[in-house]
Amino acid sequence: MRVPRILKITRMGDPVLAGIAHEVQDPTAPETHRIIDDMLATAIDFGSLAGLAAPQVKIPYRIVLFTVPKEKGGEIPLTVMINPRWEPLDDEMAEDWEGCLSVPGLIGRVPRYVNIRYSYLTPKGEAIKIEAHGFHARVVQHECDHLDGKLYLQRMTDMANLAFTEEFIKYIRPGKLSQEKDSQTNQK
Numbered sequence: 669m670r671v672p673r674i675l676k677i678t679r680m681g682d683p684v685l686a687g688i689a690h691e692v693q694d695p696t697a698p699e700t701h702r703i704i705d706d707m708l709a710t711a712i713d714f715g716s717l718a719g720l721a722a723p724q725v726k727i728p729y730r731i732v733l734f735t736v737p738k739e740k741g742g743e744i745p746l747t748v749m750i751n752p753r754w755e756p757l758d759d760e761m762a763e764d765w766e767g768c769l770s771v772p773g774l775i776g777r778v779p780r781y782v783n784i785r786y787s788y789l790t791p792k793g794e795a796i797k798i799e800a801h802g803f804h805a806r807v808v809q810h811e812c813d814h815l816d817g818k819l820y821l822q823r824m825t826d827m828a829n830l831a832f833t834e835e836f837i838k839y840i841r842p843g844k845l846s847q848e849k850d851s852q853t854n855q856k
């Protein structure tokens with residue numbers, strides 16, 4: 669049996685994060701499952717992680733993992749999405765703080781659609797369609813952006829709302845992130 673590998677996280681500036689990721693032709697193929705196993709091992713090794721997109725581990729394919737913890741208004745277990753698509757359900761947008769493994773040490777306020785509908789294929793090839801709201805919708809949008817070469821910084825409308833995570837914890841929202849491991853925000 670193959671032991672999954674813990675992969676290195678790519679950081680802003682790596683061209684793989686700026687490119688358009690390829691569609692996965694066969695979600696059930698062994699090579700697809702090898703990628704997913706490595707991504708899961710990497711995410712689990714990281715601990716507090718809201719999501720991980722394949723380009724963040726240097727794999728230019730449309731595969732995303734995400735989870736919504738209970739304290740963030742939902743309880744979505746670690747979910748694997750292949751070839752995800754999403755669309756807003758209405759025009760409502762909201763701003764909230766986001767961090768990203770590929771932009772370590774920073775946190776910024778990002779406007780996102782509040783209500784979305786999204787679809788994806790599972791590793792078994794099943795087609796799933798679901799609606800999401802709030803943090804759940806935010807995570808899906810953040811991760812899907814990684815598949816289209818976009819980081820949250822490119823979605824920000826005011827760079828005054830960018831901070832180092834340490835200063836954020838100290839001055840902006842003391843206590844907000846205290847439950848997170850490594851003093852990090854929910855990294856995506």
Ligand code: NI
Nearest residue numbers: 768769770856
């Ligand atoms: Ni990210």
